[in-house]
């Protein structure tokens with residue numbers, strides 16, 4: 001379904017009202033780690049590399065902002081699936097996390113001398129409804145796709161980035177994102193644990209999820225793997241500031257699917273390995 005575009009300038013501006021105080025309370029209460037470095041030392045690096053890294057954080061700001069609408073819609077699907085209260089609450093928390101990540105990225109852009117504004121289409125793409133599915137299976141399909149698959153790739157790439165990058169300010173800011181993304185990546189596996197009795201009682205839903213995965217893995221590969229490319233030689237500054245090698249990012253996608261996502265889903269009696277091997281578009 002196509003959605004009419006809504007052009008807007010996304011920023012991390014606050015309202016100037018007491019709502020800000022409530023937002024600060026949320027931030028403090030739910031922060032999973034703190035920071036130690038408050039400023040970014042641009043003079044320590046090649047200025048062009050700083051701009052590349054800053055642009056990456058600006059692009060990330062837009063992606064984080066968009067992720068909010070995925071989880072907020074998924075929370076609605078969890079309501080329809082009559083999921084447990086904690087799962088619904090944490091799904092909403094994850095939507096909120098992505099707004100906090102938007103603010104974190106905006107802070108980084110400003111610290112690196114940029115303007116934290118992104119002109120973007122803010123129209124919300126509707127989450128897949130998987131016509132003909134029960135509400136329970138629909139929620140399971142979308143939870144697996146967004147968390148066990150997409151967020152797990154984000155986690156693996158942030159971990160890889162942290163392994164290499166040395167700038168203290170950017171390491172702190174990356175760790176803030178990673179701390180939440182780990183929860184987001186794990187959510188789907190915990191959700192599957194909660195729904196295992198239901199899956200055992202509904203083998204037709206397990207087959208339906210396997211059919212969906214055959215399609216979903218292929219869509220995910222197109223969306224996240226990136227094109228095949230040769231390894232590039234990065235400068236020490238590029239590595240220090242966390243600029244990725246696209247060939248390495250692609251490799252991480254496949255490693256994550258094959259060694260984390262697929263075996264993780266298979267623990268619940270879902271043949272994700274076959275779906276991965278036979279992945280292709282089914283519609």
Ligand SMILES: [Fe+2]
Nearest residue numbers: 064067098101
């Ligand atoms: Fe995020």
Ligand SMILES: [Fe+2]
Nearest residue numbers: 067151181184
């Ligand atoms: Fe996330």
